[in-house]
Amino acid sequence: MRILITGATGFIGKNLVQGLFNKGGHTLFCFVRNSQKAKALEPFGVKLIYGDITDKASLDKLLNYQIDVIFHNAACVESKNPKFLHRANVLGSENVCELALSLGVRKVIYTSSVAVVSGNSQTPLTEDLAFKATNIYGQSKIEAEKVILKYRKKGLNIVIVRPPMVYGEDEPHMMKFLFFITKYRLFPLIDKGKAKLHLGYVKNVAEAMIFLLDKKEALEGSFFVGDEEALTAREVFDIFAKALKVKPLPNLPAGLKTIAISLPLIGRKLSFFVKDRVYSLERIKSLGFKASFKARESLYQSAQSFLRS
16 A cells, blocks of 8 residues: 655654554655655655645645545644644644545544544543544644544545554654653652543554554544543653652642642643543544554653653
8 A cells, every 4th residue: 555644754653654564564754854864764665745734835746646545644743823823733734635636545543633623521522522622733623623534525535543642662752841840850640640531652653553554434423533441640740750760759739739729830731630631532442443553551661762862
């Protein structure tokens, strides 16, 4: 199968490329912007095509290739600029869908995010909940999913996957955050760290995406993908403390909870660990998928890897 991957130099993208390469039987095309980052893909025998999903002219060069499937992972995650998020996540997705129609691909696997429904209060969250984001990134992914659904109505076969916060070896965002909080004991845990955090080890996420590639049932609705187990905040930080060989984070005295979460800057970070963030995986499990990697072992391994980097 001839497969095009956007966002191939990103964290999920690189692991997806490796997973597809290991499975074998595919010709892989990677649409990339950065030649230095693209060097990490060379061991997988990919065909590198340079361009930007927000630039239709650069996408046009792909019309010279025969492509069966597109994994659309390219997105902006960190920016706080709504216009930039819209350009990368919404307009970029529109351009990729237009390309897919022009190429007559069999299927598009689109990487969305649990952020599109994370504003709902239900626990666990399910894929059929109404769109409701808690930040501008989540809102941009909602608008992107609306674009995706529009093209699904036009007849484009699209699988929608929604990962949670993704971690793993060399992950550039969440791992660094957990590292500094734990190492420097930046704040105590609220409610003894009882709130649950449902994370996704990147190899589990990539594995699920590849699994859904051949499932016709995946062409409707969307799918949460992530670890089988949801850990408590206490478990997550204790795993990091063990890897770092430091003392576990202390607990915040119960009487200080209201004051702590109302503090400027740090209060917002603390409040993140008050709410359970759990996502039902029943939809993908009903198709026969079972994640290969266990959360506790994967998080500990990832923490150790981060220390060596």
